[in-house]
Amino acid sequence: MNQKSRLDRVEGSLGPVAAVVRQFTAAHEFGSFTAYAAHEAGLPKEARAQFQIASQVQSSVARSIEAGSSADATAAGVRAARDAVFRFRLAWKLEFDVSIVLASLRDVRDELLADRKALVAADQLRPDAEAGASADLFEWLTAMEAGYANRAVDYVRDLFTQVEVRAILERRYFDGRSMLFPDSIALEQELLALPPILADVFESATSDRWPGADIGAEERGPPGARFATLKDEAHILAADLAARMVNIVRIDTLLTLGEYERAYTLELALDVSGAGPMMRIVTTRLRHTPRRQRR
Secondary structure (H helix, E strand, O other): HHHOOOOOOOHHHOOOHHHHHHHHHHHHHHOOOOHHHHHHHOOOOOOOOHHHHHHHHHOOOOOOOOOOOOHHHHHHHHHHHHEEEEEEHHHHHHHHHHHHHHHHHHHHHHHHHHHHHHHHHHHHHHHHHHHOOOHHHHHHHHHHHHHHHHHHHHHHHHHHHHHHHHHHHHHHHHHOOOOHHHHHHHHHHHHOHHHHHHHHHOOOOOOOOOOOOOOEEEEOOOOOHHOOOHHHHHHHHHHHHHHHHHHHHHHHHHHHOOOOHHHHHHHHHHOOOOOOOOOOOOOOOOOOOOOOOOO
């Protein structure tokens, strides 16, 4: 029996998962994460949701243990409370990071749509460029198309990665329940409407017309071929990013609960590089390692 099953067995109707899902479901009534975060910030520390949940879950677990010593009940309650705080903070970080990523992707989406219109207009100049009327014009059109294709590939991969990270975390830690606020879900669905349009463009393109310029040291190849692999690439990226986010939140949870020595030990043992806000590699393509911030 795994840890989650053991907790479910003793926690009754208010385990860590149920408590956090219930809290965020109620919080969705605020309409946006920004509004909910502002509400939480205006409360005294002891009245904030994560500490209320921890107290409720700890009491529930302690009462649910029918056999054993009071020390066992206390220890089980503390473990459950820690797990509840971890899941709450994971849901919080997930929503926070997703909102940043989606906002960045929205900007990229708007740029791509504008550039697509420009390319359609510029395409009327292609016969003259290909006929050699202007070498500069041909070079400009080729570079513009290649840049558009590569940015479109990045957009689709990054969007798929964001969706997959969310799916992994919600499946593993929240019984598959969506933790995003309504405005984030609406924006995610809006952004997901663009990849099929881009896919049609890629599939009809030839390697001669869409040369696939390098970005950094990565050879991309024809966009049509690249697009077919994006979901596989996103799946690989997402698994790593989700694991790093979980590591960050585990350490943050211990710091929040004042368990500083345990947090320090865990930080030394786990890989916590490049984890926030969720996927800095996403949308900006800046694959850097942020400084560790130890409180």
